[in-house]
Amino acid sequence: METLERKQRSREQTRSAIVLTAKDIARREGWQAVSIRKIADAIDYSAPIVYEYFDSKDILLDEIRNDGFRELQHEYERIKKLYRDPEKRLFEMSVAQWQFAMHQPEIYQVMHNLNGAYCNRPICESSGMEAVSILIREIIFTFIPKSQESIQKLYFEWWSLSHGMISLALMLRDRQSLELSEQVYRDSIRRFVRGLR
């Protein structure tokens, strides 16, 4: 029966429609405004249909978060292929993270339980985050082959710097221009990367 695969295709379509709608509401009205009924209304279904695709709201948010990490991961892999110099690599990856957060702040928010986005599933157990973390640590390692613990520390440092600046830049959006914030970000990352050698 080809109807079966057609059904499957339609299933995947409404599934992704749910995800897209959730992101859309979040972008326009914030994560606090994202509700199952609102999603259902937008895709012309009743609320319980959403539960045919996601067992709970938490699981839906977790999937969106994971998609986010995976998108970031692919971006990182692209950059890794593009450059050979580890300094350049880490710098460009940092810039990519900034771009990602600025272009899709609502995704960045759900990835870090920020600003009303709240998913009970622990962020660190997201497989996407693990993948990203491994990628960055590898880059740092090819840079300075030190003990695993040192790499962990440096990774924590890099991530803190990046995440701190991004989340504060988003928070201060209308009292410190994003251009200025980005400039400080690039300078700080550059300093950090130079400091590694």
Next chain:
Amino acid sequence: METLERKQRSREQTRSAIVLTAKDIARREGWQAVSIRKIADAIDYSAPIVYEYFDSKDILLDEIRNDGFRELQHEYERIKKLYRDPEKRLFEMSVAQWQFAMHQPEIYQVMHNLNGAYCNRPICESSGMEAVSILIREIIFTFIPKSQESIQKLYFEWWSLSHGMISLALMLRDRQSLELSEQVYRDSIRRFVRGLR
């Protein structure tokens, strides 16, 4: 009538009981579990009574946030009086911020809309935050008297570093020991402060 001031005292008591209860629930069950009815139950009143003291949940959260910033401010002022060396001052203030966040993570969360704590009132419009921000920028200024814009940049850098490490340390709590995180924090802050001169 002394009954009037007695009434006022009792008003202030139940008012602070509301705030304490909200913090208590947040500490034990997370901010998502904080509801007006639960607070009312805990202080043996019905829900509408809470609205006699706070016009909305948002305003209650905003007050708790502001209290947090003010506590931090007083801590900073204590340290400012204690030391004369600007390097020492900034370092000790950073450590104080770390201690504050680790001892009262739920307050730190509501101060930054983190992890399910969500208050619609913009963080930057909180008077407490403004006060803290001025204090730190003053310290940096007595350190390196530069243009206002440079100070703003350095403040942004310091705050990002501190906030980034604190929020990630809290997030990674059970896969990276707080001792290790604190060690990296102190080293990074030290480096930042030294880099200022």
Next chain:
DNA sequence: TTGTCAAGTTAACAGTGTTAAATCGCCGTT
């Protein structure tokens, strides 16, 4: 005894996540 006023409660509204029960239409069987 009646009236007033404040304190506090109940009841309601619209919304939330979530689930069980009911509906409805289509397809194959008797």
Next chain:
DNA sequence: AACGGCGATTTAACACTGTTAACTTGACAA
């Protein structure tokens, strides 16, 4: 053609949420 089953979908319900209007209750003054 009538019946049965089945899958897709909806309705209705539960226990919550923030918030407000309307009500009760009790004390004190005239």
